[in-house]
Amino acid sequence: MEINWSAVLGIVFTPVIAFLVGVTYGGLTRRITARIQNRFGPPFYQNILDIIKLYSKESNINHGVMQHLGPVFAITASVTTLFFIPVIKDSPVFTNFSFNGDLIFLLYIMVFGSLGMALGAGQTGNPNSAIGVSRGLSQLVGYEVPFVMALVAIMVQFQTTSLNDLLAVQDHFTKWIIFQSPFAFLAAILAFLGMMGYAPFDVVIAPAEIASGPPSEFGGKYLGLMLTSRSIFTFAKLVLFTDIFLGGAHDFITLIIKTFILYMIPVLTGIVFPRFRTEQSIRFFWSWPLFFGILAILVVVF
Amino acid sequence: MFNDKEASKIVDIIKNFARKHSLWVVAYGTGCGAIELPPTMTSRYDAERFGIRGSATPRQADVLLITGYLSVKTLKRVIRTYEQMQEPKYVIGFGSCTINGGMYWDSYNTIKALDRYLPVDVYINGCMPRPEAVISGFIKLQQLISEGKADGAKRYRENLEWYRENQRKVIKNWRMPEYNW
């Protein structure tokens, strides 16, 4: 059997790069937040230290096999999502499995991790976890609807559900979908705010009210794995949005620039806003984002 | 290449570096000292630049910060919280009340020496200690961690019977779940 070494390289390095970029972004977020609050802030590699520390915890507890597997579900979803997204356009190394899946698959695999985590959090028996899960799932229903509307509009406009086809369409920056279908972008980016879970949509993990919600019983390696998964997932989502709306990237520098700009949208929104209650955030997602979503579809249809 | 000993040494250095620079504090505001923490964390003193961060639950935390006097009733909860934390874990006694009872030296319901009940790694003196003092206490803890001397959890495990005896003496109706490793 002939082994495709560039593909193997991609499979090995994509998660590593995603983790490093995602974790650095996380650290930078803390730094930027600190600077906006007139603080000095932690170093940019702070999140890496946190994760190493969590992995080096000597004792760990779990409440049963579902909690044990909860973070595994999460990281499976993150890495699988990443593998089915073309990270670098036309690169034989970083295309991974993106030709075998499409947007609807990505939509579903992205919730796989949340559901697994929710099951893990459920088994801990901590009421705070359950409250967090209840809030999180309710919010999920809120932001998935406008997001799907945006995706449907794009799929219909370009007559494809494949991410690679969408990338092929955007061969020049004037043809980026953000310009071709701005309403879809608006709907999707507002949904993206909810997806990232920064304020004002961070009622799920509200640390002061429900003791960080779903992960409140997770410590040590479990929390470490969760944070790892979160870093990878952040990067995966950013690449997905870049691929859909910003024409992807031919090299890493472009990718970093584009994803960083995208990433700053939820981060900067998050710093200046207080927190929505769950029903407020659902109503928010079903007002303006939904309106933009309908507009996007109507523009495509007529 | 390295041999095993050197490799494990390097791993230890990395681990201790990470532990030292990532101290998640469980915010258990037992006494009046809790009010000193907001200025410590926010823009004036900004403890986050040393990697010190609040954590919501003991499961995620590294440092148990006892901010002030401990009544017997609170002590029970604090012991529980400490036992729910994951190793390695550190305790910082904060303010004179934890050291010698402070102004509650003659109270009928307040313990006077925290290190009889929990293994304290660092004491911060003062009534109240200012945020500078708090940060200096944390830096002392960081030094101890990097030297490998912050072994409170180990001491607790090894002298569990002694600690238990002291705890049982003040907590009369002992209905605590057993601490199993």
Add this chain to the structure above:
Amino acid sequence: MNKNLYNENQTIEEIKNTFHTAEIKLQRESRIIVKLRSDLIPPFLSYAKNYLAFNHLAHFSCVDWIEDNEFELVYLLYSYEKNIVVIAKTRISRDKAEFVTIKHLWRQAETYEREIHEMFGINFTGNDRLNEFILEDWDDIPPMRRDFNTIQFAKDNFYTRPGREDAQDVRETITKKSGEKIPDFAKEFSVRNLK
């Protein structure tokens, strides 16, 4: 005193007319102290609430007069209309520490009564929630009674760090360091002198 004490005087007048045995004192502006026999307290409170518009039970506490072998119960009632606090005081015997509940008048009285029960050991008949409240697993005599020796209890139960047996040492150390003198009023109250 040139303030208008019309409300206060009228209230005192009304109380006097109804409760002839009450000792009433106008302590200062908007502070009236009423001392009553213990069996008159429930009717008085009810009267003050229903007829004099003292709707708010602001506080309810207890004082241990060990010298007289009595407990003094202190009710603070406030009227929003008149802006007056009426302080109703009564004494009950220390030997038979029992009193009637007033929780049918103010529901919050239940909590005060629980606290007084726990701290002074006074039993309020009619209050069925006199269970463990703030102190957990307390089996000594109630700690706020003056015959409870706090210092001895703390010495017996809690480990005292050497050099910290009383409050004196700290002051002396401070004075030595800073060169200040201990003021006389402080000396008077220091523990060593009390002994």
Add this chain to the structure above:
Amino acid sequence: MNSIAYILLITFAGAGITFIVHHLIKPLRDIIAITVAASGLYFVIQSLTEKTKIVFGIADFNIIWGNTPYSNLFAVLIAVLGFLTILYARDFMAEKERLGYFYMNLLFVIGGMYGIVYSQDLISLFFFWEVMTWSSFLLVIYCCKEAQPIGLKYFVFSAIGAYSLLIAIVMIYAQTGNLELSNILQNFGNISEVNQIVIAVLLLTGFGVKSAIMPLHVWAPDSYSISPSPFTALFSGALSKMGIFGIGMVLFKFASHSGYFSYVKIILAWLGGITALLATFYAIFQTDAKKLLAYSSIGQLGYIIIGLAVGTPLSIAAALFLVILHGAFKAMLFMSVGAVYFRTGTTDMNSVTGLIRKMPLSFVTMLFGIITVSGVPPLGGFAAKWMLYESLIQSKHYFLVIVVFAASTAAFLYLYKLIFSLFLGQEEVEWSHVKEVPLLMLIPMLILSAFVLVAGIFPGLVLDPISHAMQYLGNYGFKYETSVLFNEWGNKINMQTVINVIGAVFLIAGLFVTFKGLKKTRYVTTKDIHTSGEIPEENENLTYAVDFYKPFERAIAPALKASIDKIYTAIGNNLEQAFDFLRYVYTGNGQTYAMYVVLFLSLLILFAELIFGIKL
């Protein structure tokens, strides 16, 4: 004799024999029931390869039984589910009374369903339809006295369905002069378009009652939740599919002639969409596990109806795929909830918690079930959802796809609540005696779990018979491979890759998290949780299960205000006042009602000429 005759004969005779044996030798009863179901399964598999027809005449009519690829699809579903439910019922019902009655009716239901799918003429179709309705009605009221009003509701709606079927059949006969399916299908295009529409709508109403389309669904939640669990699995898994079977026949065999049918189809599709969305919303706020599943079942049938009504090859494939899959996963879920009921005696989600460590295999079954329902890869539900979405987008039903997607995302809420309340959460002393259910109950659950896994990885295996059925329905062809699905734009999804990636990552991460610090990883009970240092008492229930989705309820409160059940009740109340005199007519005596039915039929025959223009 051929297999179909064997199937019907064995099942119906077996039902009678079981009843008799119950009164003679009790232990033999279960064995006979299982044997009957198993031989039914055997002959159904036999009949797949042969294409047969049985014709015999009664009076002037020809009774024709035969199999088509389309009916084979449903027959296999019935046979497998029938066999598994009877296997499951063996232990589940062991302590109950009147088991002869139960098994007889269960076998009658199965036989009735066989009859429906094998009927090639409308007389026997109607006959078997009534057999199925009656015996299922008797099973709904099996449990207790409280079931009687619920059974009545079920029966009233079934009667509405049956009457519309009957009128449609009479009209068809009036228009075509024939009741044989093959003849009707040839001549159906010749009758006037208005009559075509009327007949189709009447037939859709009749079939729609069984498949619980809104607004004909109100009987379903109560009836599903009150009937005994083994039957509920069959009820929701297979019996509701008879409605789908009929709707499929109507939409693709009858309704393919007139142009007006596109409107009927659009209305039907939107009814399906609204059914899916509203039923999902109702399911979220249920506190009884079986009722939750009942609403969920209504919602899932909504997807199937959408798939059929949209009518592109991919959507029909999705619908039929969902038919098979829904049969499997809803049976799994009902069996799993039944297992909880078997051990705890209740299905109230507010009181049962933390069974995962006591009933691990039931938990796994439910986990597979909910993953399949939610449509998350890698299990079978994803393939179905994928085909449905792709087909909806490509057939330009843009807003319908949003509704469907909203419904299926909202489905996560109730699915999580179901598994969380029953199996996760605090482990209570109250349920410490619970243990795993007997092997005979586990086998059906695990077989179905394995099936949904295989259907997820190799959807092609299930799509093979479906594509044959679609050939029969109207020469619909679509492209698929064993584990690769294609949409109409040529995009594809490779389930084999998906499962490989997920499996590999899951394995690596799982091994890592297991073996990292294995010695120092310990299990603690669910009482040992962070509660600000407070130590929970042994019997203190800290599970957050009551009003689990209050925030969501607040968000969608306006949509929930109108309840169709309430509208019916309001209409009923007003009618009650208006038609008080009807009490003299509706005496409550069954014989009187029978007399009315006879009267109605004779009137129908008398005035048939006047109404339908023919002489019966």
